[in-house]
Amino acid sequence: MITRHLSSLSDTGSRVFLGVLLAGALYVSVCNLLLPETHALHVPTHVVALLGKYLCYAILAVALDLVWGYCGILSLGHAAFFGLGGYAMGMYLMRQIGDRGVYANPHLPDFMVFLNWKELPWFWHGFDFFPFALLMVVLVPGVLALGFGWLAFRSRVTGVYLSIITQAMTYALLLAFFRNEMGFGGNNGLTDFKDILGFDIQANSTRVALFVITVAALALTYTVARIMVTSTYGKVLVAIRDAESRTRFLGYRVENYKLLAFVISACMAGIAGALYVPQVGIINPSEFQPANSIEAVIWVAVGGRGTLTGAALGAVTINFLKTTFTSGFLAPYWLFVLGGTFILSTLFLPKGIVGTASTLWHRKRSEAAPAGEVAPTPQAAE
Amino acid sequence: MNTLINAPTQSKSVLYLDGVSVSFDGFRALNSLSLFLEPGEMRAIIGPNGAGKTTMMDVITGKTRPDQGEVIFDDHVDLTKLNESEIAELGIGRKFQKPTVFESHTVADNVRLALAGERTTWSALFGARDLITDNEIDTVLERVRLKSHCGRLAGDLSHGQKQWLEISMLLAQDPKLLLVDEPVAGMTDAETEDTASLLRDIAKTHSVVVVEHDMRFVRALDVKVTCLHEGSVLSEGSIDAVSTDDRVVEVYLGR
Numbered sequence: 309m310i311t312r313h314l315s316s317l318s319d320t321g322s323r324v325f326l327g328v329l330l331a332g333a334l335y336v337s338v339c340n341l342l343l344p345e346t347h348a349l350h351v352p353t354h355v356v357a358l359l360g361k362y363l364c365y366a367i368l369a370v371a372l373d374l375v376w377g378y379c380g381i382l383s384l385g386h387a388a389f390f391g392l393g394g395y396a397m398g399m400y401l402m403r404q405i406g407d408r409g410v411y412a413n414p415h416l417p418d419f420m421v422f423l424n425w426k427e428l429p430w431f432w433h434g435f436d437f438f439p440f441a442l443l444m445v446v447l448v449p450g451v452l453a454l455g456f457g458w459l460a461f462r463s464r465v466t467g468v469y470l471s472i473i474t475q476a477m478t479y480a481l482l483l484a485f486f487r488n489e490m491g492f493g494g495n496n497g498l499t500d501f502k503d504i505l506g507f508d509i510q511a512n513s514t515r516v517a518l519f520v521i522t523v524a525a526l527a528l529t530y531t532v533a534r535i536m537v538t539s540t541y542g543k544v545l546v547a548i549r550d551a552e553s554r555t556r557f558l559g560y561r562v563e564n565y566k567l568l569a570f571v572i573s574a575c576m577a578g579i580a581g582a583l584y585v586p587q588v589g590i591i592n593p594s595e596f597q598p599a600n601s602i603e604a605v606i607w608v609a610v611g612g613r614g615t616l617t618g619a620a621l622g623a624v625t626i627n628f629l630k631t632t633f634t635s636g637f638l639a640p641y642w643l644f645v646l647g648g649t650f651i652l653s654t655l656f657l658p659k660g661i662v663g664t665a666s667t668l669w670h671r672k673r674s675e676a677a678p679a680g681e682v683a684p685t686p687q688a689a690e
Numbered sequence: 691m692n693t694l695i696n697a698p699t700q701s702k703s704v705l706y707l708d709g710v711s712v713s714f715d716g717f718r719a720l721n722s723l724s725l726f727l728e729p730g731e732m733r734a735i736i737g738p739n740g741a742g743k744t745t746m747m748d749v750i751t752g753k754t755r756p757d758q759g760e761v762i763f764d765d766h767v768d769l770t771k772l773n774e775s776e777i778a779e780l781g782i783g784r785k786f787q788k789p790t791v792f793e794s795h796t797v798a799d800n801v802r803l804a805l806a807g808e809r810t811t812w813s814a815l816f817g818a819r820d821l822i823t824d825n826e827i828d829t830v831l832e833r834v835r836l837k838s839h840c841g842r843l844a845g846d847l848s849h850g851q852k853q854w855l856e857i858s859m860l861l862a863q864d865p866k867l868l869l870v871d872e873p874v875a876g877m878t879d880a881e882t883e884d885t886a887s888l889l890r891d892i893a894k895t896h897s898v899v900v901v902e903h904d905m906r907f908v909r910a911l912d913v914k915v916t917c918l919h920e921g922s923v924l925s926e927g928s929i930d931a932v933s934t935d936d937r938v939v940e941v942y943l944g945r
């Protein structure tokens with residue numbers, strides 16, 4: 309069984325993807341930590357943090373691709389899971405501040421002192437303890453996805469209607485987290501973090517470590533998703549995507565299949581959010597913005613829906629463009645660039661970058677193969 | 691699983707519909723329909739477009755809930771209380787009017803997903819279905835002469851081949867009762883003949899309900915025929931009796 313699961317990583321796409329991640333992690337950490345700042349190849353720390361942020365988005369994209377690309381669930385609410393994971397981590401980081409806040413209150417975060425609160429709300433308990441926070445990072449998004457998905461899939465909400473209610477879910481969270489009384493720092497969110505696990509969050513070495521952990525998390529997310537989609541389970545997901553009622557009439561409990569993918573995807577998005585927060589230094593309700601979820605869909609579409617690697621590539625590419633365009637004189641045009649990229653890729657690369665590349669690659673290979681020979685059964689879409 | 695088909699059965703009916711009515715916004719698609727199918731029987735259903743043939747299959751397979759009436763499988767199972775996957779698990783398989791296969795899967799994988807066996811998410815993730823051998827798949831595909839196409843994507847098949855692939859998925863599922871909706875639509879004459887003999891062959895070991903317009907095909911099946919009209923049975927009997935029934939000629943064949 310283990311060998312079968314490992315064999316799902318033996319395709320070219322996986323090998324290239326994991327290879328690039330490993331090489332990138334090595335390169336960035338060596339060139340940041342060991343080379344002097346004056347060296348031409350030195351990677352500055354702010355770049356490390358930026359790359360780390362892109363990779364968090366890549367994890368989110370892989371998570372989204374698992375449900376959208378393979379199961380046809382167009383979730384416009386994945387920012388909610390990302391944000392919740394982020395808040396869970398943010399709460400831990402707030403507790404790490406201790407009495408070093410502006411008000412030097414050893415028991416309460418600054419914003420609670422400011423609101424004149426006397427006591428830590430019950431749902432903040434436990435967040436001093438890192439393993440508990442980590443558990444919440446996956447548990448909170450997972451449980452939300454479980455409840456939401458159970459209701460939606462059981463009532464057979466699909467297509468546009470499902471997209472709309474996922475959007476409503478993230479919007480509801482946006483409004484809730486804006487309120488000061490909720491106890492999550494309201495509008496300002498959680499910020500001014502000092503340490504993580506006792507390490508200075510601003511230090512080079514911490515930054516590099518967070519980056520490397522993000523790379524590892526992306527590799528792990530990819531591996532789990534890849535194992536899922538290449539198994540029979542993944543084939544059933546694709547079957548549901550292509551012909552849901554046919555799948556039901558074959559005796560598959562479609563809602564269970566969808567629910568599992570949705571919950572795992574939400575947990576992955578939570579992990580992405582948790583890694584994002586220490587690297588960006590802040591989490592606030594704007595992470596729940598409906599537009600964020602829609603942007604994630606664009607990453608996946610541009611990179612190649614149903615390819616996993618494409619989702620990650622799309623996230624990094626579009627966010628690189630975003631960084632480029634939103635700084636400097638081009639800033640006002642970013643939304644046009646984003647919209648334009650999406651429209652152009654839908655028109656000219658309907659399978660996305662990786663989907664198109666892989667089609668061309670297979671065509672070239674089958675031309676090279678002796679005519680008349682039927683290709684061996686391909687494993688799920690790459 | 692395979693023991694189900696040939697097991698001697700005491701039951702008197704594999705399918706029993708009595709007084710089944712279905713309305714869509716006031717329009718009666720089924721109007722007090724009754725139908726009785728003996729174990730091992732193959733039945734052909736004919737009738738003009740809109741007669742309610744597909745709706746009848748929707749009711750049997752749990753897609754549509756009847757407003758009234760009884761739908762009993764195997765003498766004791768009330769199908770109106772179950773959903774599609776539960777009904778499929780009981781052993782009722784269905785071919786849709788519009789051929790429906792998993793287009794982005796290979797022909798072999800289409801059959802793999804259909805083959806009888808566990809269908810839980812757990813078994814799908816951790817492998818029970820991966821133990822299915824190519825042999826089992828080939829055996830099924832041979833019967834519909836698609837073995838040489840096993841590596842192709844189902845979406846690339848011709849219309850007739852998709853119909854056959856869907857029938858082969860039914861075979862793989864190994865149900866007690868097969869519901870086959872317009873299997874020869876869009877097929878050439880030769881393909882139609884092949885399909886008739888395939889269905890006759892399947893009928894040796896299964897109960898089958900076939901809906902079809904093509905009278906030559908129905909004749910080739912050589913089984914009892916039921917003609918539906920406006921949601922209820924207009925005439926029932928041998929093909930010769932039904933096709934010379936004045937009412938059938940008037941509403942269906944005559945036009």
Ligand SMILES: Nc1ncnc2c1ncn2[C@@H]1O[C@H](COP(=O)(O)OP(=O)(O)O)[C@@H](O)[C@H]1O
Pocket residue numbers: 714719737738739740741742743744745746
């Ligand atoms: N879901 C539905 N909603 C409304 N009307 C329907 C629905 N399904 C079927 N009908 C109507 O019920 C009648 C019977 O349809 P159908 O069972 O498909 O006929 P047949 O298969 O015999 O051609 C038709 O008039 C059709 O328009």
Ligand SMILES: [Mg+2]
Pocket residue numbers: 743744745787871
């Ligand atoms: Mg019909």
